[in-house]
Amino acid sequence: MTATRMRRLRAALLLAFAALIAKLFVTGEVGKYMAPTLNPLTAATGVVLAGMGAVELLRRTDHRAGHAPEPAPDHTTDEALTYLLVIVPLALGLLVTPRTLGxxxxxxxxxxxxxxxxxxxxxxxxxxxxxxxxxxxxxxxxxxxxxxxxxxxxxxxxxxxxxxxxxxxxxxxxxxxxxxxxxxxxxxxxxxxxxxxxxxxxxxxxxxxxxxxxxxxxxxxxxxxxxxxxxxxxxxxxxxxxxx
Structure with missing residues (x-):
């Protein structure tokens, strides 16, 4: 995977986690995960994640003049497993309505x-x-x-x-x-x-x-x-x- 694609993927994941936190606040479901006393900290975390995602998305990959980028080692399988471990819980959080303990x-x-x-x-x-x-x-x-x-x-x-x-x-x-x-x-x-x-x-x-x-x-x-x-x-x- 190229450096540009990696950067875009990281930005997408950061913004998606920020969107998940925003969704929990908008729907009132944050109380099914966290105590109300932690709401300010949780909201601040969402803002920081959104900022990090925006910076990652807007950042350009610069190379020194006259030097070609070194080819990245092939870790396709490891990268796929790593991102899968992040994407699956993120998708569940966005798509599944949380339930309280019964x-x-x-x-x-x-x-x-x-x-x-x-x-x-x-x-x-x-x-x-x-x-x-x-x-x-x-x-x-x-x-x-x-x-x-x-x-x-x-x-x-x-x-x-x-x-x-x-x-x-x-x-x-x-x-x-x-x-x-x-x-x-x-x-x-x-x-x-x-x-x-x-x-x-x-x-x-x-x-x-x-x-x-x-x-x-x-x-x-x-x-x-x-x-x-x-x-x-x-x-x-x-x-x-x-x-x-």
Whole structure:
């Protein structure tokens, strides 16, 4: 391959990767790969790649006067394999719609060890009902309240997540599953809540739902599970902010 063709190919790959990053931002799919805190860095990476591609495309191959370019050694096979390793994931990123991790990523039927638990010890006594405006909004706020040690039992909660069924749970019970990521989907960690509905909701594993109810505690296998006594379970589409 001539130097000019190599230069054009490198420019095309750099610009294609920049286009992939732009596509993820435009379609809102970047959140399926990266944590929102990394969006500025990801966008800057796309800008740098676009600049490098433009420079590579506009750069001319200059030779010193009176000197012919030396013939490049024949590494056609090695070059083809190298570019193939780059082009295949790039093409998949441009052509395939990404999906978030689902309930099937965990595998197995025994999911109780994956569910959130209250700290060991007696539940804090409280004779005062939580104020009406103390509703917990979604799983992230509930997890944050538990980490701070805030009282959560008896509070109204609204949460979204995926249904995860298991033979170890009753028919009216399921785990509400979300994944928490620090940097990207590769470091995703499951966060599960036990949901107790008034009856069998008849929803398959992997279905996204919206749950509203009251935070409670259920004893299972010697642990006090963070549970939701649900009075409303509604199937929904996968939200844009699927990860915590």
């Amino acid at each position: 309930a099937s990523a965990l595998g197995g039927d025994h999911i109780v060890p994956l569910l959130l638990t209250f700290p060991a010890g007696p539940a804090p006594a409280s004779s005062v009902s939580p104020p009406p405006d103390s509703r917990i909004e979604d799983v992230a706020q509930l997890v944050a309240s538990l980490r701070r040690g805030d009282p959560t039992r008896g509070r109204r909660v609204y949460a979204r997540g995926m249904v995860m069924r298991s033979d170890s749970l009753a028919a009216q019970e399921f785990a509400l599953l979300r994944y928490s990521i620090t940097h990207c989907a590769a470091d995703a960690r499951p966060v599960g809540l036990l949901v107790i509905a008034s009856g069998d909701p008849g929803l398959p594993s992997g279905q996204w739902v919206e749950v509203e109810g009251v935070v409670s505690s259920q004893e299972r296998e010697g642990s006090a599970l963070v549970s939701i006594n649900a009075d409303r379970v509604v199937a929904i589409e996968e939200p844009a902010d699927a990860y915590l």
